[in-house]
Each structure stands twice: as structure tokens, then as C-alpha cells.
Amino acid sequence: MASSTRCNVAVIGAQWGDEGKGKVVDLLSARAEYIVRYQGGNNAGHTLVVDGKKTVLHLIPSGVLHPGKVCLIGNGVVFDPLVFFEELDALTGAGVLHKGSEHETVRVSERAHVILPYHRQLDSLRERRAAVDGAHIGTTVRGIGPAYEDKVSRRGITVADLIRPETLKPKLVRAIEEKNALLKHLFGDSVIDADRIFEECVRTGGRLKPFVCDTRRVLQEAVTHGRPVLFEGAQGALLDIDHGTYPFVTSSSTVAGGAIIGTGLGVGLGATTNVIGIVKAYTTRVGTGPFPTEIEKSEPAIAKRIRDVGAEYGATTGRPRRVGWLDLVALKYAVEVNGITSLALTKSDILDGFECVKLCKSYTLGGNTLYDVPACAEDYSRAEPMYDFMPGWPEYDRAAAACLSDLPVELRDFIRAIEDYAGVPVTIVSTGPGREQTIVVKEPFGQR
Numbered sequence: 001m002a003s004s005t006r007c008n009v010a011v012i013g014a015q016w017g018d019e020g021k022g023k024v025v026d027l028l029s030a031r032a033e034y035i036v037r038y039q040g041g042n043n044a045g046h047t048l049v050v051d052g053k054k055t056v057l058h059l060i061p062s063g064v065l066h067p068g069k070v071c072l073i074g075n076g077v078v079f080d081p082l083v084f085f086e087e088l089d090a091l092t093g094a095g096v097l098h099k100g101s102e103h104e105t106v107r108v109s110e111r112a113h114v115i116l117p118y119h120r121q122l123d124s125l126r127e128r129r130a131a132v133d134g135a136h137i138g139t140t141v142r143g144i145g146p147a148y149e150d151k152v153s154r155r156g157i158t159v160a161d162l163i164r165p166e167t168l169k170p171k172l173v174r175a176i177e178e179k180n181a182l183l184k185h186l187f188g189d190s191v192i193d194a195d196r197i198f199e200e201c202v203r204t205g206g207r208l209k210p211f212v213c214d215t216r217r218v219l220q221e222a223v224t225h226g227r228p229v230l231f232e233g234a235q236g237a238l239l240d241i242d243h244g245t246y247p248f249v250t251s252s253s254t255v256a257g258g259a260i261i262g263t264g265l266g267v268g269l270g271a272t273t274n275v276i277g278i279v280k281a282y283t284t285r286v287g288t289g290p291f292p293t294e295i296e297k298s299e300p301a302i303a304k305r306i307r308d309v310g311a312e313y314g315a316t317t318g319r320p321r322r323v324g325w326l327d328l329v330a331l332k333y334a335v336e337v338n339g340i341t342s343l344a345l346t347k348s349d350i351l352d353g354f355e356c357v358k359l360c361k362s363y364t365l366g367g368n369t370l371y372d373v374p375a376c377a378e379d380y381s382r383a384e385p386m387y388d389f390m391p392g393w394p395e396y397d398r399a400a401a402a403c404l405s406d407l408p409v410e411l412r413d414f415i416r417a418i419e420d421y422a423g424v425p426v427t428i429v430s431t432g433p434g435r436e437q438t439i440v441v442k443e444p445f446g447q448r
């Protein structure tokens, strides 16, 4: 029987992604035995700083940096084998993984869908075409959307297919036939040679085979025996395919519910899982789409200061992130759609020394006051933020800050304002990029 006292943890971005999840995931990974990615693909980019050394992982769970953990890529992920092997080779080269036994640490679901070259090609062509009239999403161009489209249209290639050349060929041929029609006639681009892709797939599938397993079964056993599992969310709640700022979203379920579908563990799991929402002390967004508290035009000097001090450039694409104040309306929405049970506040240090900080507590739209996120992206783009102004906090000795009472009173007030609005406690405060610069108020894997 499952242990009922020990909780699992899901880590979710509570904004538009890039909330500093990498660091929190790293911290929580130390306490987990199993770490699983359940949605998205290598559009994610988790930056970790360990002993002053920066590592960016896009696909393999960040928990891999802790020895002795099992890192799983679940069925809900879209899986790019080339990126997987690039990361794996880098980790082996750095001595993080041991050559020959990597597959004991990193496991890939046989049900995950594979990103193939034509997905990347289509992603890029679509974005370029849409950009002509400004309707592009600003995707990471990693083929994420087209791979999920194929999954839903039942033209996808799964990892299970990839390692079975005997049944792979006809599936590939069928999928590529359609792609070539699009590529040739709509985009006027080069077509794909099915034989070449097949050969590449066979090669990759052969190398991948030892890593492939039924990750659901592995997790089911783990949960049954009360082993702590960390569900590593990617992107953020406002980029969710259902609940985000559609169509300016990614193509997966980034909310906590995605962890159930993307791993195959049942709904009952929710009752024993703490959902930690990661929220930055301000907001950023990459790509296009609504962002009411954006200050690029209204307060460009502050936007630049935050971007420069906070190194707000995409970990995957290097694009400068759009910057704005913390939006509590969007945060509250994220708390609700995820069932967030507590928050981890990151990057408050970037605002150290600011005279004043702002918190958005409502929007106005067409003369009405809104306390919720509008469904229609056009409406949301016109929503004006209504702010509370709060005094900023001075620089302080961050290295010596071991508990909340060590923080400046203005920062504590800022944290309290977030808790009051969001209705959940802040149980982790990150005061700097390093592992040790973290205040843990409540044990994340403890009882709910």
C-alpha cells in the first residue's frame, strides 16, 4: 500500500514560463527519488548553477545533476532524440553520468511522441509565414507544436515505433506524404525523403533502445512504495494549451493536471501531491501575446535594468524576454487552475535596491474592473493593469539570510501581499542563483 504520510511534489511555472524553476527543481530533486518530465519537450530550458558552474538542460530532468536519482521522460513529452543524445553526451562528458550505465538513471517512455526533422521544418515555416502579418506565436522553433499536432491527428511516431523498424516504415511514409504536400504546395519548400528519415530513425532507435521502458509502471511502483516523486513542469500556466492566453501558448498541458495525463498515474495522485507554483518577483514573457503588466514601453529604463540584472534572455533561444511587474491577477488564476498549494518566490534579489515596486491587483477593460484573466487574447491585450505601489527593499546581506525574519521588512511585506492575494503561502524564497541562497519555510515533501 502507498505510504499516506509522504507527499509527492509537482513544480509548476505560475506565470509565462522562465520563473526560475530550474533552481527550485534542483533543490527539490535532492529530496526526491524519482523526477519526471510529463509535458513539453526541449522548448524548456532549466538553468542551474551548482558550485558556480552553469548548466542548462532542455529535455533531461534537472534532477540528473543529483547522483542516485531516477530521471524519467514521461509519455506526455514530445521527445527529440537528437537533443536527448546531445544532453546525454554532455552529461557523460562532464562526469555527471557514467558511460555504460546512463540508462539506469535516465528512462524514456515508449509512449512519448518523437519530434522529427519535418516538425522543426514546419514550425519554422509557419512562424515565418505568420510573421508577415504579425500573427506569429514566437515559438522556440523546436517542432513542439507540429509534433503534438501529429499526436492528436494520429499521425505521430512514438518512441515505441522508433525502436521497431519493422512497423516504423509504413507509419513514416504515411505521415511524410501529408507533410510533403504541405511543404511543397503551401510553403514552396524542400520535400522530405522518407527513406533518409527512416534510416536516421533506425540508427537513433537502436541507440535509444536501452533507455526505453514503461515509465508509468516505474512510477506506479514508486508511488505504491511511498518513494517521493517530483513532477517537473515546464513552461508556465499562462502558456497552457487550454488555460493559457490562446493562441499565444505552447501545445501541451502545462498545468498540474498535465502531470496525471503525462505520466499515466491516476487522478487520485492529486490528493497526495503538493503543487508548488514558482513565481518570479516580477513577470517576463518570451514570444508574442498579451502581457498587461509589461513595461517595455511605459518604463523602459526599469525594464532594461531588470532584464540586465536578471539575465532575462531565453535559455533555449537566447531571445530577450519582455519584462513587467508582478501580476497578481494572473498569479491567482494560476493558483486556481493548477490547484497550487504553496508558492516559491524567485529572483526577489533582482529588485533589491528598487525605490518602489508595483503589484497588479486588477485590470480595467472597457470601463469595467476585472479580477480574472479574460478568455479572449484580443481582450486581454487591451486590459490595463491597476497597481498597488509598495516601498522597495534595500540591499541586504543575502548570504546571511537563513530565514524569513532575516529579510528586510519591505520584502517581507511584499511576500505577505502576494500570499494575501493568492490565498496560498510562500514556502520557498530564493534570494540568489546558487543552491545555498534559498530559504525553505516548509518542507515541500511533507504532509499536505
Ligand code: IMP
Residues within 6 Å of the ligand: 016, 017, 018, 043, 044, 045, 137, 138, 139, 140, 141, 142, 143, 144, 145, 234, 235, 236, 239, 248, 249, 250, 251, 286, 287, 288
Ligand atoms: P513552443 O512551445 O515552441 O511552440 O512556443 C510557444 C510559446 O511558448 C512561445 O511564446 C514560446 O516563447 C513559449 N515557450 C515555450 N517554451 C517556453 C519556456 O520554456 N519558457 C518560456 N516560454 C516558452
